[in-house]
Amino acid sequence: MMVCYSLITLRERRPDLDRRFTVPLFPYLPWAGIVICIALSLTLFELSPIAWFTALAWIGAGIVIHYVYSVPQQEELAAQERPILLEEIVAVTEYSVLVPVRDVGQAYSLSKLGAIFAAVHQGEIFALNVVRVPRALTISEGRFFLQRGRTVLDVAIRQGKEMNVPVHTMLRLGRNVGQTIMSTARQRGSNLILLGWPGYSASRNVAFGSVIDLISTNPPCDLAVVRFRKPWEPPERILLPMRGRGPNARMALEMARDIAAFYAMPEHGSHAIRIQPLHIITPRQRPEDREAFYTNVKRLADELDIQVEPLETEASDPVSGIVQATFQADLVIMGASSQGI
DSSP: OHHHHHHHHHHHHOTTSOOSSOOTTTTHHHHHHHHHHHHHHHHHHHHOHHHHHHHHHHHHHHHHHIIIIIHHHHHHHHHHTOSEEEEEOSOOOSOEEEEEOOSHHHHHHHHHHHHHHHHHTTOEEEEEEEEEOOTTSOTGGGGGGHHHHHHHHHHHHHHHHHTTOOEEEEEEEESOHHHHHHHHHHHHTOSEEEEEOOSOOSOTTOSSOHHHHHHHHSOSSEEEEEOOSSSOOOOSEEEEEOOSOSHHHHHHHHHHHHHHHHHHSGGGTOOOOEEEEEEEEOTTOOHHHHHHHHHHHHHHHHHHTOOOOOEEEEOSSHHHHHHHHHTTOSEEOOOOOSSOO
16 A cells, blocks of 8 residues: 555656656556555454554554664765765855756856856856766765866856856766756756757657756756857847747747847947747648737737847748748747657
8 A cells, every 4th residue: 555655656746757667547556556455454454453453563663763763874874975066156146047067068158158048137057067976886986076077167167257147056966967957956946957959869769868858858947958059159140930829939039038138238249139930831821820920929029028020931841941941040949849850
């Protein structure tokens, strides 16, 4: 009965954990197991009450042992294997952009982009380097990787100073990089996660990679996956393929607004960036879809107080239309789609 109850509780409270097995008809099958166990227990009480009292005695003894011996041991072990090797906080802010960085190149590009969103919202960059510790080593033995992670975080600190944004850094050990990033974001209350993507995946069974796929399944906050084709520069045109509705459309426009607002500041060059929502006209499209696009885009632009230049292009399918339009853009921001690009 407790196994079935634990199964239901863990699946609801920790959906991000790596599961070694699947449960058909969840949660109905575990609930059926609980009901059957209760029925068997009632039957056993009628046959032998002594068995009930013996079981209760063993349960009580287990609870006592747990709190008297196991809990102190767990606390002592946790103190010895603290996963956070290094943490530096410059200032406490309400808005935090979590930037997990793997190497120096990724730290340079992602920190620069993260600083833009942090500056507009008067927040911080939270640069996180996760050192994956193999199972052959203990967590404490992973501390030998401290210097390598420190070098990566120093790059993020320099980018923050150049753009006058406070940088919160953390070097953390973990068995699973994706789960460590998610738990850190939850614990620190991050508002946005920026994940770098090289443009390819190592396996056909994943969309972006094991880390990004895991986090995107149940993200603890807003999530943006970034692909850099060249070193970051102020864009002149930001293209936003969208239908004009849904949370992805709003978030894409908000990110474009923040980038445009940052570079419109005199200290950052007073650039006039064009924000261009894109509508793809396909043979299957209905006339009312086009009208809904312009109506929704105008509504969102008015709510966010930004100037936009809606575009439209004809194509046989949305993917072809988006790819064709991107040749004239410096930056593309789009929400998750059911079709791959």
